[in-house]
Amino acid sequence: MRKKKHILFIAPGFILYTIFIILPIFYVFYLSVFEWSGLGEMKFVGLENFKTLIFNDRVAPTMFNALKNNLKYLLCVWLIITPFQYLIAYLLYIKIPAFKYIKFMIFMPYVISSTIVSFFATLLFSPNIGFLNKFFEWIGHSEWQSAWFGDPNRAFKLMIILIIWQGAGSGIMIFYSNLMDISQDIMESCRIDGCNEWQRFFRILLPLSLPSCASIITMSTIWALAIFDMPFILGGINGGVNGCLDFANMVFYRYTFGSGLNGKSNLGFGASICVLMFVVMLVVTVLQNKFLSKFEYDT
């Protein structure tokens, strides 16, 4: 008889998972209502940390600037990165010339660490020794030279390009495999009915593959709101010139593991930033899924 044995299978995973994945989520909420330096007594302060976060005239501008950057990046995910991924997936789907090579190469940066991607960015964009500035000098267009990541007008755009270069591959592959899953019968009948390529794209492929893409869009939204590695390495701990590469997570890192609030470290304050991030994620994800579900229809 198969009785009770499942507990033996599930227990080890359940225990570790609960301690290191689930417990921290509750713990961070709990911490956020305390003032605590990490040592000594924890002082209950209610919503004081959140008040500081939203109204303190030193912290609030930084926080809102970071959140603004997060949302700006999220907009880029929705309006630039995702459509780009879908377009490439479609091009692979219609088998443009050399699509196998393109598929192989376009996904490759996905296995490269963001530290190394940032290293490559330094090679190309470093103002003094970077390849691009050297190249512009060589072809006689020194006026095209730029500080790149040191230039607040360009840093954000460059980072988006880097993220596309590194991370677009996974989304492309998921969209591609969703397109491949569309039944060949449908494609066949639409060919017989004589629909042209535009009609096929907008009336058949897009509506049929979009619902299954909802989860990938949700995931990229969550990751967009948690971005850290690339801006941290490229812009430094303070988020680049004028905070143009500052994100919520970096503010959290600065206040928790870095300099701390007003010079003294308060883990509760760090936790309150996490809670705020969590809430923003939740709200955005719920709104987004409401929006995406409008496109869903029964097949």
Place this chain on the structure above:
Amino acid sequence: MKRRRSGEILSPTARTARGVLAAILIVYTFTTVFVIGITLLDSLKTKGDLVSNFVGLPKAISFDSYKKILFEGDFINYFKNSIILTVGGTVGCTFLAALTAYGISRYDFKGKSFLTAYFLIGMMVPVQVSVLPLFLILKKIGLLNKLPGMILVYMAGISMACFVFQKFFRTIPVELEESARLDGAGDFTIFFCIIIPVCKPVIATMALITAIQEWNDFYMPMVLLGSKNVKSLTLAIYQYISQFTRYMSESMAAVIITLIPVIILYFLFSSQIVEGLTGGAVKG
């Protein structure tokens, strides 16, 4: 299966458009070749050569930068740490996920759907939100700044693998287990001698993806592995980048050494990696 819509006739404009788009994308993919190529060439230059001749072929091939990082300094130690973290984390996580997924998908019990959902939460909450509590928990149990602590955290991240395995285990016919049971095999014998061998491909795929993610991980080691002797490779590279002009040649060699394992894995198993990513959690 033949995917090509056979007999389809493309108009000349459509064909040109496709050709042009393909050409653009091919040029785009050259950036990857270009940056890796430059790094590789630069890593073979002597320091003097590198400063004067940043892009371009080395005057003479020299392995100075490799010798320097491999035999001086702590780089070799970081390499060892990264290997321990990746192997420990991957084996532990995959094994744990397989156990859990088997328990959930092959047994009937109360709270089954709750558990399925429970194990999905980890996929929806990024680790960035919970890193501070993780820091405190590890500190409490004395595993902060220690490799085993980091490995435990990696092992706990079973959400995605568990989800994929559950889906896969459900496709295995029950008869396979029934007949083994009649032959007197216990639950764990069945799991280790029947289920694991049958599922080798999917387990290998998930292990591959997990290994690559852990090898490349930057954020968690940075927060949870603060002291010098437990640093991982990505942290070492970050250190080099932050003092780039000083460590130029070392960083080139360090990047190449860090890249080699993942690039080899990618060349060998690119289709499995893609499959694991698309067939898994995020689809459907």
